[in-house]
Amino acid sequence: MKKAAIIGSGIGGIGSALRLAAKGYDVTVYEQAAIPGGKISQIRDEGFRFDTGPSLFTLPRLVDELFELFGENPEDHFKYKKLDTSCKYFWDDGTIVNAWQDTEKFAREVEQATGVPQKSIYGFLKKSRKLYDVTAEIFMFNSLHKLKNFTTPTFRKSLLHVHELDAFSSMHKKNTRWFSHPKIVQLFDRYATYNGSDPYQTPATLNIIAHLEHNIGAFFPEKGMYSIVESLVKLAESKGVQFIYNTLVQEIIVDGKRICSLKIDDTIKEYELVISNVDVDTLYRKLLPDHKPHVPRLKTQRSTSALIFYWGINKSFPELEVHNILFSDDYRQEFRHLFESKTISHDPTVYLFVSSKAVNGDAPEGSENWYVMINVPENAGQNWDAMIADARRHIIARINRVLKVDIEKHILFEQMADPRSIEAKTGSWGGSLYGPSSNNRFAAFLRHPNFKRKFKNLYFTGGSVHPGGGIPLCLASAKIVGYEIPEV
Numbered sequence: 001m002k003k004a005a006i007i008g009s010g011i012g013g014i015g016s017a018l019r020l021a022a023k024g025y026d027v028t029v030y031e032q033a034a035i036p037g038g039k040i041s042q043i044r045d046e047g048f049r050f051d052t053g054p055s056l057f058t059l060p061r062l063v064d065e066l067f068e069l070f071g072e073n074p075e076d077h078f079k080y081k082k083l084d085t086s087c088k089y090f091w092d093d094g095t096i097v098n099a100w101q102d103t104e105k106f107a108r109e110v111e112q113a114t115g116v117p118q119k120s121i122y123g124f125l126k127k128s129r130k131l132y133d134v135t136a137e138i139f140m141f142n143s144l145h146k147l148k149n150f151t152t153p154t155f156r157k158s159l160l161h162v163h164e165l166d167a168f169s170s171m172h173k174k175n176t177r178w179f180s181h182p183k184i185v186q187l188f189d190r191y192a193t194y195n196g197s198d199p200y201q202t203p204a205t206l207n208i209i210a211h212l213e214h215n216i217g218a219f220f221p222e223k224g225m226y227s228i229v230e231s232l233v234k235l236a237e238s239k240g241v242q243f244i245y246n247t248l249v250q251e252i253i254v255d256g257k258r259i260c261s262l263k264i265d266d267t268i269k270e271y272e273l274v275i276s277n278v279d280v281d282t283l284y285r286k287l288l289p290d291h292k293p294h295v296p297r298l299k300t301q302r303s304t305s306a307l308i309f310y311w312g313i314n315k316s317f318p319e320l321e322v323h324n325i326l327f328s329d330d331y332r333q334e335f336r337h338l339f340e341s342k343t344i345s346h347d348p349t350v351y352l353f354v355s356s357k358a359v360n361g362d363a364p365e366g367s368e369n370w371y372v373m374i375n376v377p378e379n380a381g382q383n384w385d386a387m388i389a390d391a392r393r394h395i396i397a398r399i400n401r402v403l404k405v406d407i408e409k410h411i412l413f414e415q416m417a418d419p420r421s422i423e424a425k426t427g428s429w430g431g432s433l434y435g436p437s438s439n440n441r442f443a444a445f446l447r448h449p450n451f452k453r454k455f456k457n458l459y460f461t462g463g464s465v466h467p468g469g470g471i472p473l474c475l476a477s478a479k480i481v482g483y484e485i486p487e488v
Contacts, residue, residue: 010038015478196303435464
């Protein structure tokens with residue numbers, strides 16, 4: 001049986017482990033942390049449980065099919081439900097929009113709140129669906145760096161619709177043409193942040209994200225986001241995959257055009273195949289220092305990081321949903337801070353995630369577990385202590401204005417994550433959550449491939465490589481690698 005090693009147990013690494021096990025490989029996963037999951041993790045404290053990383057669950061089919069690889073019924077192992085509302089949006093002037101999963105209900109609410117006609121919502125989501133249908137098979141589920149993929153019937157069909165991809169218009173510019181009200185433009189511009197990008201720069205092709213959330217749907221696991229990791233790791237272990245924790249891979253050892261072994265705890269271990277689920281910048285700087293990365297991607301901006309407060313709240317807020325956005329009054333200047341000055345706006349958009357509204361037991365009776373996040377730049381040596389203290393004041397002020405509350409009185413305890421701690425815990429270079437941003441019309445082609453031509457047995461998965469960050473795309477990267485690796 002051929003031996004394969006996977007470096008990192010993020011969701012892309014776990015997905016890769018399962019796909020290799022299904023192909024007959026003897027798989028070992030090395031993880032520097034004490035638990036699996038990478039950016040998907042959890043905190044338990046004083047009766048509260050928090051999902052600490054990704055909070056939105058879309059394209060659940062990509063999780064289901066990992067169980068189906070082994071003839072298992074996904075529902076026997078992992079359960080989730082579709083949310084009634086994908087997100088609830090608040091503005092300081094009192095405007096509120098519920099993004100109902102029922103499209104007609106959502107369109108009516110938008111019209112009532114802002115005057116944007118329902119047909120604009122229907123038309124936009126229809127266009128988003130078309131974008132997905134044209135691009136998904138090519139851009140999400142296959143390598144863009146293999147010539148053979150550009151000769152398939154699917155690719156030729158996509159070429160017929162290339163004029164519809166909106167690659168030469170920014171997301172914001174296209175959304176402004178669709179919608180007459182700036183608040184609804186802002187609502188749909190927000191989807192650029194799903195991969196750490198700027199809606200004023202990123203191509204409008206990324207409006208496919210709206211299709212995932214509105215047309216296919218936003219879902220939530222019955223036991224919270226971390227249960228995705230727990231259920232998949234349990235499946236992998238049952239199929240013979242070995243997970244080794246608290247273990248740092250020190251070096252990838254090269255012999256000619258092949259990876260021959262890994263240096264782990266000053267011991268050399270030989271493998272016939274290696275998959276890296278490590279941020280590619282970290283990988284080249286630390287594990288392959290004598291080799292150069294995929295050159296074009298170095299020209300792209302880094303994606304954003306996050307400042308997250310985990311608050312145990314001793315009060316219930318029935319006006320909140322699982323996912324909530326408290327919007328900035330000046331979205332454009334917020335992104336100028338993020339990508340130009342590498343600072344935090346004094347008027348940040350606040351994301352408020354309350355899993356206890358969907359998962360019984362995530363907070364004590366009458367209380368809520370608040371995951372309070374703003375987008376921030378990657379760590380480039382800024383004075384983070386001062387910036388965080390300032391940002392916290394502005395976050396508190398926005399919550400108090402919108403919810404008409406003095407929230408400080410209700411915070412029982414607080415934990416925090418910032419770009420420095422994210423980098424230290426997950427290996428993401430600079431704490432950047434998605435590797436390179438998509439602030440370029442050719443961004444999809446500039447991401448690092450899922451392989452390296454120089455080496456015949458080294459592959460890459462995870463948010464820093466093709467096709468991008470977030471749970472669905474990381475699982476898609478594992479699927480692409482699965483296509484490239486033959487069965488034993």
